[in-house]
Amino acid sequence: MILAYSLSALTVLLTLGSLVRRNEWWFRGLDFPRLQIITLGLLALLALLLIEAPWSPLRWGVLAALLLALWHQLRMVIPYTHLWPDEVKMIDPRHYRLDKQLSMIVANVLMTNNQHFKLIEQVRLLKPDVLLTLESDRIWEQAMTAIEREYPHVVRVPLDNLYGMHLYSRLPLRNSEVKFLLSPEIPSIHATVILPCGAPVRLHCLHPEPPSPTEAPDSTLRDAELLLVGREVGDTEDSVIVMGDLNDVAWSRTTRLFQRVSGLLDPRKGRHHINTYHADYPFLRWALDHIFHSTDFGLVKMQRLPHIGSDHFPVFTHLQLERHLEFVHTPESASPDDQEEAEEKVEEGVEKAEQAGFEVAAGIKPLGPM
Known part of the structure; x- marks a missing residue:
């Protein structure tokens, strides 16, 4: 009975900790392992129900x-299973229009990973229109020149601090920018990709710093960066995709707030989690790598790709632009309280960045047409 009580107490305490609205990493880190906490709780429940002992008030x-x-x-997690309605409609194969489709791979490659050929093999097999690499430094940049004949449109941000990123595209890119939104060390890429049908799609590629004892002591800058982009996206009627390693899980309060503020959809809802991290430890996995999109896209395919030697699995997503879906999809709308909370989080992030000596207004570095 002591074991059953101990497992139950741990499950309850971890759950209560995840409800605390503070930014310190030891609270925000509890947003991640919800599947693991559920497993722990089910073991506790099984022990409580099966142990032969009198049912005391304490046990009840x-x-x-x-x-x-x-x-x-x-x-929190059931929306990312088949028990929930699909948030994004599937495109009927009879209505495929190749000139309106956009396929993407998001791959956190792990900077120290030297198995470059594994990602290159995946790219050559799936032939995505767009590839986003994260944690890519100059060594990775050199290795990926092997695909540049097929992907001539490139935005390069090689860094050796685990926050480098590269955007490769078969399709033309316009208005490409690298922005350092809240930190001189954390870039993001923003560009417009032109589909074969001529339609422009705005891409926002993010990799904010995670709250952890080895990186950021709290989630302030991560939350603010995500909501800064969410606020920008929410103010436009353009076709939009936000993708990257957000160092947050889909079911966290911040990511759900981002969805409401931005009006973007998550194609995993009603389907599956697509847990991408940690690739080497099956029991310690959650979804860190994301693709959100505007309501005018439908889903062709989405899948987690095989191991490439990184601590993340890549994610492949294939979408089709269909304007009529704007009237079919029903994104969650932001309440006045949501807007106020988002503004507060952005202000906290800007204030923290400025206290660290970073001029937020000067954090935009335009690259011009690619």
């Missing part, structure tokens, strides 16, 4: 608290 109380904790954890 522990059971009630455990069930509440499990209910909360399950309601």
Whole structure:
């Protein structure tokens, strides 16, 4: 019984910790392992129900608290299963229009990973229109020149601080920019890709710093960067895709707030989690690599790709632009409270960046047409 009580108490405490609205990494880190906490809670529940002992008031109380904790954890992750309605409509193969489609690979390559050929093989097999690499330095940049004949439109940001990124495209890129939104060390890429049908699609490629004991002590800058982009996206009627390693999970409060503020859709909802990290430890996995898109896209295909030697799996997403879907999809709308919370988080991030000596207004570095 002591083991059952201990597992139950741990499940409840971890759940309560995830409800605390503070930015310190030890609270925000509890947003990540919800699937693992559910597993722990189910083991505790099994132990509580099967142990042959009298049902005391304490045992009933522990059971009630455990069930509440499990209910909360399950309601956070169930939208990313087949038990939930699809948020993004699937395109019927009979209505495929290749000139309106856009396929993408997002790959956090792990800077120290030297198995470059594995990603190159995936690119040559799937032939995505766009490839985004994260944690890519000059060594990775040199290795990826092998694909540049097929991907002549490139935005390069090679860095050796784990925040380099490269955007490769078969299709023309316009108005490409590298922005350092809240830190001189954390870039993001923003560009417009032109589909074969002539339609422009705005891309926002992000890789904010995670809250962790070895990187950022809190989630302030990560949350602010995501919501800065979400606010910008929410103010436009353009076709938009936001993609990258957001160092946050889809079911976190911040990411859900981002979706409401931006009005973007998540093609994983109603399907599956697509857990991408950690590639080497099956029990310690959650979804860190994301693609969100505007309501005028439908889904052709989305899948996690094989191991490329990184601590992340790449993600392949194939979309089709269909304007009529704007009237079919129903994104969550932001309430006045959501808007106020987003503004507060952005202000906190800007204030923290400026206190560190970074001029936020000067953090935009235009590259011009590619």
